[in-house]
Amino acid sequence: MAAKGSTKASKAELFMRSNLAQELEFLVARMRAAGSARANKALEPLGLKVRSYSVLSLACDDVSPTQRDLADFLSLDPSQIVPLVDDLEKRGLVTRIPDPADRRSKVVIATDAGQRLYTEARKATARSEAEALTMLSEAERAQLRDLLSRVALATP
Amino acid sequence: MAAKGSTKASKAELFMRSNLAQELEFLVARMRAAGSARANKALEPLGLKVRSYSVLSLACDDVSPTQRDLADFLSLDPSQIVPLVDDLEKRGLVTRIPDPADRRSKVVIATDAGQRLYTEARKATARSEAEALTMLSEAERAQLRDLLSRVALATP
DNA sequence: TTTAATTCTTGAAAAAGTCAATGGTTTATT
DNA sequence: AATAAACCATTGACTTTTTCAAGAATTAAA
Numbered sequence: 001m002a003a004k005g006s007t008k009a010s011k012a013e014l015f016m017r018s019n020l021a022q023e024l025e026f027l028v029a030r031m032r033a034a035g036s037a038r039a040n041k042a043l044e045p046l047g048l049k050v051r052s053y054s055v056l057s058l059a060c061d062d063v064s065p066t067q068r069d070l071a072d073f074l075s076l077d078p079s080q081i082v083p084l085v086d087d088l089e090k091r092g093l094v095t096r097i098p099d100p101a102d103r104r105s106k107v108v109i110a111t112d113a114g115q116r117l118y119t120e121a122r123k124a125t126a127r128s129e130a131e132a133l134t135m136l137s138e139a140e141r142a143q144l145r146d147l148l149s150r151v152a153l154a155t156p
Numbered sequence: 157m158a159a160k161g162s163t164k165a166s167k168a169e170l171f172m173r174s175n176l177a178q179e180l181e182f183l184v185a186r187m188r189a190a191g192s193a194r195a196n197k198a199l200e201p202l203g204l205k206v207r208s209y210s211v212l213s214l215a216c217d218d219v220s221p222t223q224r225d226l227a228d229f230l231s232l233d234p235s236q237i238v239p240l241v242d243d244l245e246k247r248g249l250v251t252r253i254p255d256p257a258d259r260r261s262k263v264v265i266a267t268d269a270g271q272r273l274y275t276e277a278r279k280a281t282a283r284s285e286a287e288a289l290t291m292l293s294e295a296e297r298a299q300l301r302d303l304l305s306r307v308a309l310a311t312p
Numbered sequence: 313t314t315t316a317a318t319t320c321t322t323g324a325a326a327a328a329g330t331c332a333a334t335g336g337t338t339t340a341t342t
Numbered sequence: 343a344a345t346a347a348a349c350c351a352t353t354g355a356c357t358t359t360t361t362c363a364a365g366a367a368t369t370a371a372a
Contacts, residue, residue: 015221015229016309019278020213024285024301025191025206031308032188033231035181050181051328057176065171068350073171075189077330082352096351104337104350122175129180135310140303145180147292147300152187153172154291224319233361238321260319260368 035132042128046121047091051076053121055084059094059110060118066105093117191288198284202277203247207232209277211240215250215266216274222261249273 020026036050043053054074058065067085071078085108088094093114099105110118133141176182192206199209210230214221223241227234241264244250249270255261266274289297 011219011225012311014219015214015225016305018214018217018219020210020217021305021309022301023281024289024304025188025195025281026210027301027304027308028184028188028191029206030231031304032181032184034308034312035184039181050185054176054182058171058174061174061176063167063170063174066350067352069167069171075186076328078351079331079353080329099350102338102350106351125179125181133180133307135306136303143299144303144307145178145183147296147303148180148183148187149172149177150291151289151300152183152190153177155168156190222319223321234320235322235362236360255319258319258369262320 031132035128038132039125039128042124043121046117046124048117048121052084052088053125055081055108056088056093056110056114056118056121059088059108060115064107064109066099066107068105070108088114187288191284194288195281195284198280199277202273202280204273204277208240208244209281211237211264212244212249212266212270212274212277215244215264216271220263220265222255222263224261226264244270 015021039050039053043049048056051074055070058070058073063069065073067081068078070076070081070085074081085094085096088108089096092111094108094110096106097109099107133144136144171177195206195209199205204212207230211226214226214229219225221229223237224234226232226237226241230237241250241252245252248267250264250266252262253265255263289300292300
């Protein structure tokens with residue numbers, strides 16, 4: 001093959017040096033696109049997506065999340081939580097428990113079946129995350145996790 | 157006010173310690189949600205969104221992106237690029253130039269007006285990014301940028 | 313030359329996001 | 343205590359985004 005102006009490899013490098021590629025917002029969006037595609041694939045055999053997995057995870061945790069809590073923490077509209085919990089509840093993975101302290105709220109708690117499925121799902125997302133981070137050392141992964149959590153969990 | 161079991165502050169801390177909050181995928185999704193909301197607001201006065209800004213940025217750069225390049229680099233379907241470029245082109249900010257080397261492709265290049273708007277828009281996104289990173293030192297921001305770019309720009 | 317791939321584009325369908333309104337409940341104000 | 347204001351889950355309408363498949367034009371491979 002003769003020189004054709006630009007090979008595929010050098011073009012990729014060109015894009016990596018673009019101004020946009022230096023912007024954090026772009027890098028985060030790109031990482032999220034690749035990451036959620038990969039995670040969705042890993043979760044598919046379990047009948048979960050990133051969204052429903054996130055709800056299930058919090059329902060398994062000891063945080064006793066109300067649906068409002070879920071909406072806030074997952075950056076979703078409260079109306080989006082409804083069908084997510086509906087689906088998990090229909091499948092017997094979580095239950096809505098009216099909060100005794102505030103009967104407006106419903107706390108979403110995992111059933112035993114939900115806990116078991118979560119254990120499997122967590123393995124899948126861990127593998128998926130490891131795949132995404134092969135180019136980083138263990139120390140670098142810890143560093144990235146620390147920096148990201150400080151930014152992502154900052155109280156607005 | 158009497159102790160009510162859990163204050164709002166301690167509940168937030170509880171969520172921050174949840175298993176989900178340790179997952180990179182989740183942190184990235186959350187950071188992206190907050191970041192793109194903020195950036196969209198910052199770009200609104202200029203008639204841009206994160207998407208159209210990204211296209212404009214690459215059209216201003218010296219990478220001569222085809223629409224396919226834009227789709228790949230921005231993690232979008234090629235059919236999503238069409239209306240984005242349509243809009244920018246209607247506003248006289250970019251032009252579609254048929255690639256002489258491959259007449260199937262169209263290279264998207266910014267006009268002078270596009271370059272000028274981009275200069276303003278870049279200031280807005282820079283401010284937006286700075287707002288999001290107030291809790292990090294300059295060294296930590298550089299570190300985060302480095303780690304993120306190594307992950308987000310890795311050749312799949 | 314024929315076949316296969318690729319690029320842009322269109323259009324349809326599914327999924328996700330936004331927003332206002334409602335019934336039931338709690339908090340704040342008077 | 344009574345009234346008003348605020349809040350939660352849910353519904354429904356609406357817009358935007360995403361995903362796919364197909365087609366015309368062009369290039370690459372056989």
